Amino acid sequence: xxxxxxxxxxxxxLDLICPWCLIGKKYLEQARAIFTSVPGHxxxxxxxxxxxxxxxxPPEGLDFEAFYRQRLGGVMRMHDRQAQVQAAARQAGTExxxxxIRRLPxxxxxxxxxxxxxxxxxxxxxxALLDALLTGYFQQGADLGDEATLSVIGHRHGLDPAAWKAWxxxxxxxxxxxxxxxxxxxxxxxxxSGAHRVDVMLEAMGQxxxxxxxxxxxxxxCPV
Numbered sequence: 190x191x192x193x194x195x196x197x198x199x200x201x202x203l204d205l206i207c208p209w210c211l212i213g214k215k216y217l218e219q220a221r222a223i224f225t226s227v228p229g230h231x232x233x234x235x236x237x238x239x240x241x242x243x244x245x246x247p248p249e250g251l252d253f254e255a256f257y258r259q260r261l262g263g264v265m266r267m268h269d270r271q272a273q274v275q276a277a278a279r280q281a282g283t284e285x286x287x288x289x290i291r292r293l294p295x296x297x298x299x300x301x302x303x304x305x306x307x308x309x310x311x312x313x314x315x316x317a318l319l320d321a322l323l324t325g326y327f328q329q330g331a332d333l334g335d336e337a338t339l340s341v342i343g344h345r346h347g348l349d350p351a352a353w354k355a356w357x358x359x360x361x362x363x364x365x366x367x368x369x370x371x372x373x374x375x376x377x378x379x380x381x382s383g384a385h386r387v388d389v390m391l392e393a394m395g396q397x398x399x400x401x402x403x404x405x406x407x408x409x410x411c412p413v
Contacts, residue, residue, distance in 0.1 A: 194231040194398070194401050194402065194405060195231065195401065196231050196232045196233060196234045197224075197231055197232070197233045197234070197375065197376060197394055197397050197398060197401070198234050198236065198375070198376050198377070199217070199233060199234070199235045199236070199373055199374065199375055199376075200236045200238055200373070200374040200377070201213075201214070201217070201235060201236065201237055201238060201371060201372070201373055201374075202238045202240050202365055202367040202370050202371065202372040202373075202374075203237065203238070203239075203240060203370045203371045203372075204239070204240045204241060204242045204296055204370050205294075205296045205299050205300070205322050205323060205326060205333055206242065206243070206293065206294065206296055206326065206333075207242065207370050207371070208274045208278065208285050208327055209274070209277075209370070209371055209383065209384040210323065210370055210371045210384075211278065211283060211285070211323040211324070211327055212274075212277055212278050212281045212283065212384040213371035213373070213383070213384035213385065214319075214320075214323065214371070215281040215282055215283050216281050216384060216385060216386055216387050216390055217235070217373065217390055219282070219387045219390075220387045220390030220391045220394065221233045221235070221390075221394075223387070223391060224391060224394045224395075230398065231398070231401075233394065234312075235312075235316070237303065237307075237315070237316075237319060238365045238367070239300040239303060239304065239362060239363065239364050239365060240364060240365050240366075240367045240370050241296055241297060241300060241364045242370065243293075243295070243296075244295070244297070244364075246293060246294065246295040246334075247295065248295050248334065249334070250292035250293055250294045250295060250332065250334045251292065251293045252291075252292070252293070253287075253290045253291055253292055253293045254267075256293045257270075257293075271285075271287045274287075275287070277384065278327075281384070283324075284327075284328055285327045285328070286327065286328050286329075286330070289328070289329060289330035290326065290327070290330045291330055291332070292332045292334065294326075294332055294333040294334030294335070295334045296333060296334065297362065297364075298333075298334060298336060298339055298357070299322055299333040299334070299339055300362045300364060301356075301357045301360070301361075301362040302318075302322075302339050302343050302348065302353055302357075303315070303318065303319060303322070303362070304360070304362040304363060305348065305352075305353050305356050305357070305360075306318050306343070306346070306348060309347075309348060309352075310346070310347055310348070314346060314347055317346055318342070318343065318346040318347075318348075321342050321345065321346060322342060325338075325342055336354070340353070340354070369382055369383075371383065371384060373385075373390075373393070375393050375394065375396070375397040376397045376400065376401065378397070378400065379393055379396055379397055379400075381393055
């Protein structure tokens with residue numbers, strides 16, 4: 190008897206101010222497309238989990254350059270790190286423009302909008318909204334801590350600004366306790382920390398599939 194496998198479930202822990210989350214998301218998208226194109230492979234379902242790396246950033250945000258200059262120990266170190274990130278982004282097929290970013294935002298509001306979107310939109314539209322938030326920040330310098338900016342982005346992706354604001358007034362977005370992002374967890378077992386290349390992502394998906402097949406075979410062989 191042929192066994193139908195359940196989708197591969199991937200929980201992705203991320204924050205919107207981490208460029209490696211943008212890079213890791215792009216690699217995941219590429220790996221997912223390759224994996225699901227193979228006959229016999231199950232679909233892959235991705236669940237985005239919100240992490241706030243810097244909860245103490247004030248609501249109005251901080252000066253982006255000043256924050257990272259101090260955090261990384263000077264202008265040269267900051268530029269070296271940014272060049273490393275930009276090179277990695279290009280390899281993943283995307284871009285990061287640090288020179289366009291003026292504010293380091295508090296991401297609580299943005300994560301709240303994502304939480305609301307998950308309740309209102311289908312997964313593919315929530316994914317598109319997440320893309321817009323990440324690229325808006327890292328490619329256009331959008332202030333993701335500004336309610337008006339978020340309302341414009343959300344409206345473009347199917348969210349009613351008034352309804353989102355009303356929901357935020359009575360709900361607190363669930364923020365996960367992960368200490369580093371991006372973090373990818375496959376079928377709640379295998380985890381990968383960091384923005385890994387497509388081949389590494391595919392290997393992890395393959396391991397998750399092999400474990401699922403082994404479990405399905407064991408259940409099939411178990412006498413009732």
